[in-house]
Amino acid sequence: MLQKSWNAVTLICGNHKKDHSHPMKLQQGPHSLFFSCPEYKSIYGDDHEGRSCNNRLTLVDYEKLLDYLTERTYAGDGLQETNLTGLKFTLKGVDYEVLEHTKDKYRVLMLNRKAISK
Numbered sequence: 001m002l003q004k005s006w007n008a009v010t011l012i013c014g015n016h017k018k019d020h021s022h023p024m025k026l027q028q029g030p031h032s033l034f035f036s037c038p039e040y041k042s043i044y045g046d047d048h049e050g051r052s053c054n055n056r057l058t059l060v061d062y063e064k065l066l067d068y069l070t071e072r073t074y075a076g077d078g079l080q081e082t083n084l085t086g087l088k089f090t091l092k093g094v095d096y097e098v099l100e101h102t103k104d105k106y107r108v109l110m111l112n113r114k115a116i117s118k
Protein backbone atom coordinates (compact mmCIF):
# COMPACT_ATOMS: atom_id res chain seq x y z
CA MET A 1 0.00 0.00 0.00
CA LEU A 2 1.00 3.56 -0.54
CA GLN A 3 2.17 5.13 2.68
CA LYS A 4 0.96 8.61 3.40
CA SER A 5 4.24 10.28 2.84
CA TRP A 6 5.49 13.82 2.67
CA ASN A 7 7.80 13.03 -0.21
CA ALA A 8 5.39 10.97 -2.28
CA VAL A 9 3.96 14.11 -3.86
CA THR A 10 5.91 16.91 -5.49
CA LEU A 11 3.70 19.96 -5.85
CA ILE A 12 4.32 22.20 -8.85
CA CYS A 13 2.95 25.73 -9.03
CA GLY A 14 0.33 25.93 -11.79
CA ASN A 15 0.30 29.72 -12.00
CA HIS A 16 2.99 30.02 -14.69
CA LYS A 17 1.24 28.72 -17.79
CA LYS A 18 3.35 26.01 -19.48
CA ASP A 19 6.30 26.64 -17.16
CA HIS A 20 6.36 23.79 -14.64
CA SER A 21 9.68 24.71 -13.04
CA HIS A 22 8.37 26.17 -9.77
CA PRO A 23 8.10 23.44 -7.12
CA MET A 24 6.02 24.58 -4.14
CA LYS A 25 8.04 25.04 -0.95
CA LEU A 26 7.01 24.38 2.63
CA GLN A 27 7.04 27.66 4.60
CA GLN A 28 6.35 28.72 8.14
CA GLY A 29 3.37 31.09 8.12
CA PRO A 30 2.08 33.20 11.00
CA HIS A 31 -0.04 30.31 12.34
CA SER A 32 1.07 27.13 10.63
CA LEU A 33 3.13 25.58 7.90
CA PHE A 34 1.90 25.90 4.33
CA PHE A 35 3.16 25.44 0.79
CA SER A 36 3.92 28.51 -1.26
CA CYS A 37 5.38 29.28 -4.66
CA PRO A 38 9.09 30.25 -4.72
CA GLU A 39 7.92 33.33 -6.66
CA TYR A 40 5.93 34.52 -3.67
CA LYS A 41 7.33 37.86 -2.47
CA SER A 42 6.80 38.15 1.24
CA ILE A 43 6.19 41.62 2.57
CA TYR A 44 8.81 40.71 5.19
CA GLY A 45 11.43 39.67 2.65
CA ASP A 46 14.14 41.77 1.03
CA ASP A 47 13.26 40.94 -2.55
CA HIS A 48 10.44 43.12 -3.78
CA GLU A 49 11.38 42.90 -7.44
CA GLY A 50 8.93 41.49 -9.94
CA ARG A 51 5.41 40.11 -9.52
CA SER A 52 4.50 38.02 -6.55
CA CYS A 53 2.85 34.66 -7.11
CA ASN A 54 0.28 34.06 -4.36
CA ASN A 55 -0.44 30.42 -5.16
CA ARG A 56 -0.39 28.41 -1.93
CA LEU A 57 -1.76 25.33 -0.21
CA THR A 58 -2.49 24.55 3.44
CA LEU A 59 -1.34 21.30 5.02
CA VAL A 60 -5.01 20.35 5.52
CA ASP A 61 -5.56 20.62 1.77
CA TYR A 62 -2.32 18.75 1.12
CA GLU A 63 -3.57 15.88 3.32
CA LYS A 64 -6.83 15.84 1.35
CA LEU A 65 -4.82 15.62 -1.85
CA LEU A 66 -2.80 12.66 -0.49
CA ASP A 67 -6.01 10.87 0.53
CA TYR A 68 -7.57 11.49 -2.87
CA LEU A 69 -4.52 10.22 -4.76
CA THR A 70 -4.36 7.12 -2.56
CA GLU A 71 -8.04 6.37 -3.09
CA ARG A 72 -7.87 6.83 -6.84
CA THR A 73 -4.67 4.78 -7.14
CA TYR A 74 -6.16 1.81 -5.27
CA ALA A 75 -9.76 2.11 -6.49
CA GLY A 76 -11.41 -1.17 -7.41
CA ASP A 77 -10.13 -4.38 -5.85
CA GLY A 78 -7.23 -2.65 -4.12
CA LEU A 79 -4.74 -5.04 -5.69
CA GLN A 80 -4.27 -3.29 -8.99
CA GLU A 81 -2.71 0.15 -8.98
CA THR A 82 -4.19 2.69 -11.35
CA ASN A 83 -1.74 5.06 -13.00
CA LEU A 84 -3.06 8.58 -12.52
CA THR A 85 -0.86 10.43 -15.02
CA GLY A 86 -2.98 13.05 -16.79
CA LEU A 87 -5.78 13.01 -14.19
CA LYS A 88 -7.34 16.43 -13.54
CA PHE A 89 -9.56 17.20 -10.57
CA THR A 90 -10.66 19.97 -8.24
CA LEU A 91 -10.77 19.72 -4.44
CA LYS A 92 -11.96 22.62 -2.25
CA GLY A 93 -11.47 25.22 -4.99
CA VAL A 94 -7.96 24.02 -5.85
CA ASP A 95 -7.29 22.68 -9.35
CA TYR A 96 -4.89 19.76 -9.67
CA GLU A 97 -3.35 17.91 -12.57
CA VAL A 98 -1.18 14.81 -12.18
CA LEU A 99 1.78 15.51 -14.47
CA GLU A 100 3.55 12.27 -13.69
CA HIS A 101 2.78 9.18 -11.64
CA THR A 102 5.48 6.56 -11.29
CA LYS A 103 5.38 3.83 -8.61
CA ASP A 104 4.35 5.69 -5.46
CA LYS A 105 5.61 9.11 -6.59
CA TYR A 106 3.44 11.87 -8.01
CA ARG A 107 4.27 15.19 -9.63
CA VAL A 108 1.16 17.31 -9.27
CA LEU A 109 0.43 20.71 -10.77
CA MET A 110 -1.75 22.80 -8.46
CA LEU A 111 -3.56 26.12 -8.68
CA ASN A 112 -5.43 27.63 -5.76
CA ARG A 113 -7.96 29.88 -7.51
CA LYS A 114 -8.99 31.70 -4.35
CA ALA A 115 -5.40 32.48 -3.36
CA ILE A 116 -4.33 33.89 -6.72
CA SER A 117 -7.42 36.08 -7.18
CA LYS A 118 -6.45 38.14 -4.15
Ligand SMILES: [Zn+2]
Pocket: 013, 014, 015, 016, 022, 037, 038, 039, 040, 053, 054, 055
Ligand atom coordinates in the same frame (compact mmCIF):
# COMPACT_ATOMS: atom_id res chain seq x y z
ZN1 LIG B 1 3.83 30.39 -8.72
